[in-house]
Every structure is written in C-alpha cells, then in structure tokens.
Amino acid sequence: NVHHNSITSNSSLGDELFSATPAGAGGVSFCTGSDYxxxxxxxxxxNLSTGDGGGLVHMGFSKNGQIAHNxxxxxxxxxxxxxxxxxxxxxxxxxDVDPACGATTDADCIPPLGSVGPSxxxxxxxxxxxxLIMGNAAESGSGGGLRLQHVNGSEVVSFPTTPSQWYAVxxxxxxxxxxxxxxxxxxxxxVDALAANIVNNTIMSNDTTASSGVLFNTLGAPLASSQGPCPYGTQPPQTCVTSSTPKPAGLVTIQNSPTLVANLPATITCPAxxxxxxxxxxxxxxxYSYPVLTNDVFWQNRRxxxxxxxxxxxxxxxxxxxxLVPTLNQTTTGACAxxxxxxxxxxxxGDTGPGNHSSGITLNPTYSVLTSTAGYGSTNRSTSPAVAAQYCNGSRVPPEATCKSPTGQTVPCGFQVPPGISDATVPNPVFNLRPAATVDEGNNWINISWGxxxxxxxxxxxxxxxxTPTASSTATINTGTPASAYTTHDFFGNTRPAGNGWDIGAVEFAAAGGGGGGGGGAAATASLTPALWSPAAVRGVGLLGPVQIFTLRNTGTVPVTGITQATLAGTNPGDYAVVRLLSTCGPAGNGQLLPQTSLNPGSSCVVTVQFRPLTTDQIHSVRPATVQVLDSAGTQSSLLNGTAN
Structure with missing residues (x-):
C-alpha cells in the first residue's frame, strides 16, 4: 500500500540506443506479482523515462491493483x-520469452509472426x-496521460469465446x-486493451503534435514494445511515412498487435x-480495442x-x-485561441480526421460531451462543459513576461530554439523526415518545448x-446515465448521483441545497478527524516536518455547503502550516489546486497540516494550536499538540 508520498524529479535513463523499449518508469514501477x-x-x-511510463508503470501480471486519488x-x-x-x-x-535470433536467445531481432505468444x-x-493526470508528455509515442498496452494476451487465446475471463480495466x-x-x-x-471501460472522466485540452520520430521508422522502431506505422518487420532506412499528418488527440484506439492477432483462434467472442x-x-x-465510453467529457483536444x-x-x-501547424499565439499564460x-x-x-473512419471502425461514445458529435449517437452533446477554469498549452516562457533589450527598451522575453545538430558531425546534415542509420548523426529528432x-x-x-463543473455546466449536470456498475462516487469521493440524475465528467456538481436526497429539512452535520494530533519534531525542521491529513466528512443526511479553506488558530499557529497543494477542502487558490466547497452525505475532503516548530521555540516545549474549517454545519476543529525538540 503506497500512499501519501511525494515522488519527484526521478529518472530511468536506460540506453539511448537500446533496441527494445526499456520498461522502467521514471517514478514508480509495479512489476509482475504485485497482487492487490x-x-x-x-x-x-x-519524473522522466527513456522507456514506457514517465510517471507510473503497472508492468506484467498483477491482480486487483488500484491507482486512485493521485x-x-x-x-x-x-x-x-x-x-x-x-x-x-x-x-x-x-x-513473452525473447525470440531466438539464430543460435542465440536475444531481444534484438524481430520474431516471425506466430513463433512467440502474446503477453x-x-x-x-x-x-x-x-x-488528476495533467501536463504529462509521451514525446516519442502515444498516450501522453494514460496508455493501456497489451492488457490482454494469453487469456484471450486460452478462452476465446468466454470473454468473462478476459482482463478488464x-x-x-x-x-x-x-x-x-x-x-x-x-x-x-x-492497444490490446479489449475490455477497457472509460466512464465518467473529464478529458480536455490534450495535444498531439505528430512529431514523433517513430512516425518515420527510426532505427529502433521495429524492435520497440509497440509497433510503429510501418508494416510488421519493416527495417530502416526503408520508409512508409514521409510526412507528418494530424492524429487523434483526446483518445485513440489502435489496431491489435500483430503478435496477438497471429495467435488468435478462428473465432473469438467480444465482451458486451x-x-x-x-x-x-x-x-x-x-x-481494435473498442472501449466502453460513457458519461465522459471530451472537449477541445487539439491536433x-x-x-x-x-x-x-x-x-x-x-x-x-x-x-508546428496550425501556428497559434498566446497573449497570456494558458490562453486558448x-x-x-x-x-x-x-x-x-488509421483515420485521417475527426469525421473520417478509414480505419474501418467508429467508436461509440454515449451520454458524453464532445467538441463535435458528428457521426455519433443522439445521447451525446456538443455544448461547452463550462468548467471553472480551462487552460491550453503554449509557450514555455510566460507571454506576459517582459525584458530589457540592449538599448533599454521593454520587449517580450521570448527565446529561439535552434535546430538540433550533432557537434560530432561536420558538415551538419540538413533536417528532413527520413531516418538516418545513426540517430545522433541524422539530425531528425524533434524535441517539443511547451508550457x-x-x-x-x-x-x-x-x-x-x-x-470542476459550475452552475453554468448545463451540458453535464444531470445529463448522464446511471453507471453504478463502474462507479458510485466522483473525483472527490462524493456519492453519485448528487442531484436528479448522473452528471457527465469526473466531478458531480452539488449546488447549495441540492442533491443528496432525503433529510426532510435536517440540519447539516460534519466532523474533522483526527480530533487530536501530537507530533514531535526538531526545531527549525521547516519543510521536512511531519505531516498529518485531517478528513472533513459530512456525517448527516443533507449536503454540507460553503466549505472554506482551513485556517490555524490557538496559541502557537506559527508552528504549523496548512499544505494547500495537498488539501482539497475549500475553494482553489493560495496554492490549493483542487477545490471542494460542498459535500454530499458520507463524502469527505482533506486538509494537510505540517508541524514546523520554530528555532526560537523553547526546547521540549509543547506547542498547542488548532486547525479549523468553516461550513454550513458550523466550525469543525482539531487540536494540534506538537512537541518542539
């Protein structure tokens, strides 16, 4: 059980010219056998990885894993x-096992189809x-936020007509x-995720750039963990793609891998x-992977x-x-053109545009919000989800920033990125989209700078x-369909539904006095736990001090509304700090990213407090204080009773 950790600035580098994808995550890896x-x-x-999974990898066979609230x-x-x-x-x-390359078992060759089984x-x-999966990048591949890859394999081959035995995510x-x-x-x-259920998610403002070198069959592409656009076994410098064309940005489904297809029996039965x-x-x-897509927001994902x-x-x-085409400009940080x-x-x-289905399949979103619903069912809608604050990727340098020119004039603080070249190669080759035999001499690797x-x-x-939705989010509030087979709560843990029907997207909107049901005029009640925290820390410990998470829970039968950000009071509030970045109670701001100003019955939000005794505190002294949250149920508070050593 890995919980409440800060995992930052790690890397899994491997070998730049490694010819089979290294599968170590930059941050955390759960490998085969990590059941439950x-x-x-x-x-x-x-975190950074030169393999699959910049942040987190679930690698191999593990039963009943849970990745939640991160x-x-x-x-x-x-x-x-x-x-x-x-x-x-x-x-x-x-x-599966490494293929035999001549007399040697080695990963560095392409096995004949059917000679090895799927995973x-x-x-x-x-x-x-x-x-919250935000601001991540798969610069050399697919799935900037989330990639489901080879989720299904040998169990489909073993139970081809019993899909209840297939692994679902x-x-x-x-x-x-x-x-x-x-x-x-x-x-x-x-890819090879034949029973994925994607329900009640908010998927917005994601960008594809079609700049990945694998589009042009670079040196190691045929040996990677996932096939590129070229036919199986195509070897560089033979090319099959010579131009960059737009790709799906919010969600893409990919042809089943040649290895899985080669091992399937004559008949399989797809899950309902x-x-x-x-x-x-x-x-x-x-x-293809053909996911269930229900109650989702897909909005303004850019290609x-x-x-x-x-x-x-x-x-x-x-x-x-x-x-980069189209060329867009921002006047303020995060502005959307x-x-x-x-x-x-x-x-x-395989599709060539949002309304084109050259791949031969058309996905089937239901009760979802999309930028365009053309070609999809009538239960979907194309009205803006009207979230509280949307932003778009753009300049790494804040457009608002200004600098002084050599002549003293105020000018934008932009910067130029020259084309990448290899210092060891003279003359420097002219950039093109055809891969070279040696990557670091070909001058055809594109690195996107964005912010x-x-x-x-x-x-x-x-x-x-x-x-999160607002009162103006009429496209998502009460417009979804019941999906209790997949989830009974929302992003914040609030019970679904909160109002007269299920909401679309990750967050249920709980307006003041609405939702929750029942109560008959009962008063709102809430609790903040634990009621007492008694840490100990060395004086002057600062940001390394111990941390406690307090939970504000609606203990009544009607919604609790008007929740404020937590505050510190009592005798020694200066010895403690509310860690806004890791708190959810109250509105966003002051460093708090996730807002929660109302709670349905049984739901909760969190306040994170850190003990930071001052260097001026008397040694071995007790430093009493309180942490409190105001809401429609009154003031909920807990006692802080740390010892400064």
Whole structure:
C-alpha cells in the first residue's frame, strides 16, 4: 500500500540506443506479482523515462491493483530511437520469452509472426480512479496521460469465446488534461486493451503534435514494445511515412498487435459493449480495442502536425525550418485561441480526421460531451462543459513576461530554439523526415518545448486548470446515465448521483441545497478527524516536518455547503502550516489546486497540516494550536499538540 508520498524529479535513463523499449518508469514501477497493490493519494511529478511510463508503470501480471486519488503531473517518456508510451501512466503486459535470433536467445531481432505468444496480460481487476493526470508528455509515442498496452494476451487465446475471463480495466472519475503526445492519443491510448471501460472522466485540452520520430521508422522502431506505422518487420532506412499528418488527440484506439492477432483462434467472442453493431463473434475487438465510453467529457483536444520548410533566415540559413501547424499565439499564460484551432477528440489509428473512419471502425461514445458529435449517437452533446477554469498549452516562457533589450527598451522575453545538430558531425546534415542509420548523426529528432509547466499562472498566481463543473455546466449536470456498475462516487469521493440524475465528467456538481436526497429539512452535520494530533519534531525542521491529513466528512443526511479553506488558530499557529497543494477542502487558490466547497452525505475532503516548530521555540516545549474549517454545519476543529525538540 503506497500512499501519501511525494515522488519527484526521478529518472530511468536506460540506453539511448537500446533496441527494445526499456520498461522502467521514471517514478514508480509495479512489476509482475504485485497482487492487490494500492497506489493512492500520492504526488507524482516531474519524473522522466527513456522507456514506457514517465510517471507510473503497472508492468506484467498483477491482480486487483488500484491507482486512485493521485496527482500525476508533468512526467515525461521520451527516446530519439524508439516509440515510448505513457507519459503519465502506462499499464502493460510483460512481453513473452525473447525470440531466438539464430543460435542465440536475444531481444534484438524481430520474431516471425506466430513463433512467440502474446503477453500474459496485465491481470484482472485493475482500477484507475479519481486521479488528476495533467501536463504529462509521451514525446516519442502515444498516450501522453494514460496508455493501456497489451492488457490482454494469453487469456484471450486460452478462452476465446468466454470473454468473462478476459482482463478488464476500469478507468473512472479521472481528470486527464493538458497532456501532450508526439504521436497520437495525448489523453488516452489503447492497444490490446479489449475490455477497457472509460466512464465518467473529464478529458480536455490534450495535444498531439505528430512529431514523433517513430512516425518515420527510426532505427529502433521495429524492435520497440509497440509497433510503429510501418508494416510488421519493416527495417530502416526503408520508409512508409514521409510526412507528418494530424492524429487523434483526446483518445485513440489502435489496431491489435500483430503478435496477438497471429495467435488468435478462428473465432473469438467480444465482451458486451466492446464491439460495434450486434455481432459479438469475431466482432470489432478482434481488430481494435473498442472501449466502453460513457458519461465522459471530451472537449477541445487539439491536433497539430509539423511541416519542414526551406532554409531559414539569418542564423538559421543553414537549416530547414520546422513549423508546428496550425501556428497559434498566446497573449497570456494558458490562453486558448478562439480561432484557427483544430480539434480531434476521439478516433482510431488509421483515420485521417475527426469525421473520417478509414480505419474501418467508429467508436461509440454515449451520454458524453464532445467538441463535435458528428457521426455519433443522439445521447451525446456538443455544448461547452463550462468548467471553472480551462487552460491550453503554449509557450514555455510566460507571454506576459517582459525584458530589457540592449538599448533599454521593454520587449517580450521570448527565446529561439535552434535546430538540433550533432557537434560530432561536420558538415551538419540538413533536417528532413527520413531516418538516418545513426540517430545522433541524422539530425531528425524533434524535441517539443511547451508550457506552462506549472499549476498556477507564474505572473498572477491564479490556478490554471480547475476542471470542476459550475452552475453554468448545463451540458453535464444531470445529463448522464446511471453507471453504478463502474462507479458510485466522483473525483472527490462524493456519492453519485448528487442531484436528479448522473452528471457527465469526473466531478458531480452539488449546488447549495441540492442533491443528496432525503433529510426532510435536517440540519447539516460534519466532523474533522483526527480530533487530536501530537507530533514531535526538531526545531527549525521547516519543510521536512511531519505531516498529518485531517478528513472533513459530512456525517448527516443533507449536503454540507460553503466549505472554506482551513485556517490555524490557538496559541502557537506559527508552528504549523496548512499544505494547500495537498488539501482539497475549500475553494482553489493560495496554492490549493483542487477545490471542494460542498459535500454530499458520507463524502469527505482533506486538509494537510505540517508541524514546523520554530528555532526560537523553547526546547521540549509543547506547542498547542488548532486547525479549523468553516461550513454550513458550523466550525469543525482539531487540536494540534506538537512537541518542539
């Protein structure tokens, strides 16, 4: 049970020219046999992997795992040689035995199809619930926020017509926003995930750039953990893609892997809800992952591609200029362009646009909000979800920032990024989209610089992304369909439904006096626990002091509203601090990212307090204080009774 940790700035580097994807996460890895693991209430930020999974990896077969209530932010998977997937999270089955390459068993060759079996899958019962997955990047691949890869394998081969034996993954109540993928599926990417259920998630403002080197069959692409766009076994420098074209940005489903397809028997039966039309036998799931998509928000997920122009001007006159298309400008940090933006919320690899289904399949969202509902069922809607605060990726340097020019004038603090070159290669090759035999000499690796890599506006301090609904969110409030088979709560733990019907998206909207049901005019009641905390710490410990999480819970039968941020009082409040970044009670602001101003009966929010005794405190002295929260039930408080050593 891994919980309440801060896991930041770690890396899993492997080998730049490693020819089979290293599968070590930058932050945390759960490997085969981690049955019943829980990864809950953690802060996973700024980790890097040159393999699959910048932040978190579920690797191999483990039963009944749970990934819940985490903040997974600004992690990255990237590699110039091979596709690497899952910037935030990757769930992947472990590969089968290494193929025999001549007389040697080695991973560095492509096995003939059918000579090896698929993976043993990821195991049954995995739940990914109520996580904030934001600002992550799969720069060299797919699944900027979440990648489900080879979740199914040998169990499908063993039980082809008994889909109840196939491994399912429930993805519920997550906010997946502002992630970036160099290939496709910046929010979510699926391959060999034949029974994925994606229900009540908010998937907004994710971006694909179609800049990943694997699109152009780089050196190690044929040997990676996931196939590129070229036919199986295609070897560089042979090319199959010579231009960059837009890809699905919110969610992408991908053709089943050649290894899985080669091992399937003549007939398989798709699970209910995981095939198009009425045909389960050899239905859609035989060719593609076909997820259940219900009560989800897919909104303004942007698609970009790159172009390679002629030689630049001035200091760039020796290189072709690479441009991101469309070219958008921001006047303020996180601003979303009102015009000129291209969106592509959901699609399949092989489609050429939001309304094109060249892949041969059309996904089936129901009771969901999409930027465009063209081609989808009548239960969906295209009205804005009207969240509290949406932001868009853009400049790494704040557009508001200004600097002084050499002549003393006030100018924007922009910067130029010259084309990447290898100092060891003279003359420097001209950039193009055809892979070279040696990656570090080919000058065809694109590194995208983007931002803001922050939770608040660096100029104003305002929280950038608050993807909770407001009273204006008529597109999502009470417009969903009951989905208790998958979840009975929302992102904050509030009971679903809160009002007259299920809401669409990760968060139920609980308006003052509404929802909850029952009560008959009863008064609101709440409690803050534990009632007493008695830590001990060395004077002057500062940010390394002990931490306690207090839980504010609605103990009554009617909603508790008007919840404020926690405050400190009593004799020695200066010896304690409320850690806003790890608290959810009250409105956003002052460093608090996630707001919760109302609680349905039985629901809760948290306040995180740290003991930081001052250097001026008397040694071995007790430092009493209180932490308190105000709401419609009154004032809830707990006693702080730390000892300064």
């Amino acid at each position: 693991y829980k990864f809950n209430y953690n802060w996973l930020c700024g 903040s997974i932010l600004f992690n990255q998977s990237t590699n110039p040689t091979i596709p690497t997937n899952g910037g935030g999270i990757v769930v992947m089955g472990a590969p 043993d899958g990821a195991g049954p019962g995995l739940t990914i619930d109520a996580n 429930n993805v519920t109540n997550n906010i997946i926003a502002n992630n970036v993928a160099g290939w496709d599926g910046a929010g979510i990417s699926l 809800g995981h095939y198009a039309g009425t045909t389960a036998n050899n239905g859609t799931c035989r060719r 970009f591609n790159i172009t390679v122009g002629s030689f630049g001007a001035g200091t760039l006159n020796q290189q072709h200029v690479v441009t 009102a015009t000129g933006t291209n969106y592509w919320d959901i699609g399949a690899r 803001p890599l922050a939770l608040t506006n660096p100029v104003t301090g305002v929280v950038l992304g608050n993807y």
